[in-house]
Amino acid sequence: MLNKVVCVTLPGMAPFEFGVLCEVFGIDRSEQGGPSFDFHVTAAEPGPVRTKLGFDIIVTEDLASADDADLIAIPAYLAGTDIHPEVLRVVREAEARGAWVLSVCSGAFVLGAAGILDGRRSTTHWMYTDDLAQAYPRTTVDPDVLFVEDRRVVTGAGTAAGIDAALHIVRKELGAAAANNIAKRMVVPPQRDGGQSQFIQSPVVECQSDSFAAVTEWMLKNLEQELTVDQLARQSLMSSRTFARRFRAELGTTPTAWLNRQRLLRAQQLLEETDRGLEEIASDTGFGGAAVMRHHFIKVLQTTPTAYRRTFGSQRVAS
Template sequence: MLQSIACIAIPQMAPFEFGVICEVFGIDRADTGGPTFDFKVVAAEPGPVSTKLGFDIVVHEGLEFARHADLVAVPAALIDEPVDERVSAVIREAVERGAWVLSVCSGAFTLGHAGVLEGRRATTHWMYTDRMAKMFPGTDVDPDVLFVQDGKVVTGAGTAAGIDAALHIVRMELGAGAANNIARRMVVPPQRDGGQSQFIQSPVAECRSDSFAKITEWMIEHLDEDLTVDLLARKALMSPRTFARRFRAETGTTPNAWLNRQRLLRAQQLLEETSDTLEEIARETGFGAAAVMRHHFIKVLQTTPTAYRRLFGVRVAS
């Protein structure tokens, strides 16, 4: 159970990424039915810790709390600066004892320097992915996701993706209800499309024009229907070939792939929030049959609808 969280303050850390960790885990949300954590900011040397923006944050706790925390989180910091060996040791110990370890943005380099990303898949801000791959050749660096989970090590991409990574850990440990509660208080989506390694493979680009925004909104409202390219092209007043070409240019993917992704997202929501049967969910989301839905879950999310519901749905309903 996720109860204790240690955020390690590192010299020259980025205030926003540090704030993301504090915001997700450091606020008592019991008044709205949300989770409450035993949260502490710690440092190798208690006292003033510098930030990239020129002001200091005063930290009162040493690293001892982090040695027993359920989650050790690291904000973004300078990637070329040497990491205090005491911090690296705490991170390695956390991995060895099976605790969660989270990095936000360039905080992944801190994990890399600690040696815990060797042989793992990881990510960081897209500006630094090539550099990270060169610095840590034993790490499989994925530049195209919001975050990656490998075992219980979670690396978030740039800046706001740290929110997605942190909420993912809450979701894994406490269920979708707890993650949704935190997200509502933060006024952010509880699960953006992209970056969850065992459930979401890659982001789906947003439409850049109003005309395609309208057609995609209509598609989402009619997921249970047979939405062929011919039908969508007629609705958009285009030829099928022109529609398919322009849709890919606008969204970065084909109409069928985009539809399947939206159907999966809707199916995930229904599995979490309802007691509908798999056949009912398959019909409502446009997959038609549970076997077809199961095929797409395994292909894209590397899990089955039944396993997904067992992981997230029961706790949401409780």
């Protein structure tokens, strides 16, 4: 169970990425039905921690609380800055005991220096992926994704992708409802599709069309239907080829992949909050049958619908 979360501050730390970790894990949302974590902000040497923007954050707690943390979180920092050996120890010991370890953006270099990326996939901000691969050749760096999880070690890409990575851990440990609760409070999508490659090629999206907001809303309202690209294109008043190309350019994924992810999220919610049978949920979410839904659960979540309900469902039902 995810309960105790320790954020390790570093000299040269990026304030936004630090703030992401504080926002996701540091706020008590129990009154709104959300999670509450035992959250700690620590430093190898308590006192003023200079951020990369030149102002200090005063940290009063040392690393002692990290020894039994369920999650160690490392924000972005000025890569190349010396890392205190106690920080590396904390990261290594957390990984060794099976705790979650999370880095945001350039924080991946700390995980690399600790040796826990060896033999794992990883990512970081697209500007630093080549440097990470060169510095730590025993990790496989994926430059295109928003985050990577490899055996409870999660590396997030640049800046806002830290939100995606943090919510992923919440979702894995506490379920979709908990992640959705946090996302709603933060006014962000609970789960984004696509990857950071779309931002590399085109930092400013060339095509901003209200038709995509309209069609995605329509898709969400009609998940139970068998929606084809041709049908969606007609809904958007485009040719099928133009629709598919522009959809991918703006949303970073194909219409089919986006639709399947929304169906999966809806199925997760129904498994958590209702006692409906698997066939009924599969039908209501557009998977057609329980076998197809099971395939998507295993492929994306590495679990079955039955096991997911057993772990996160509010009602235990036979399946």
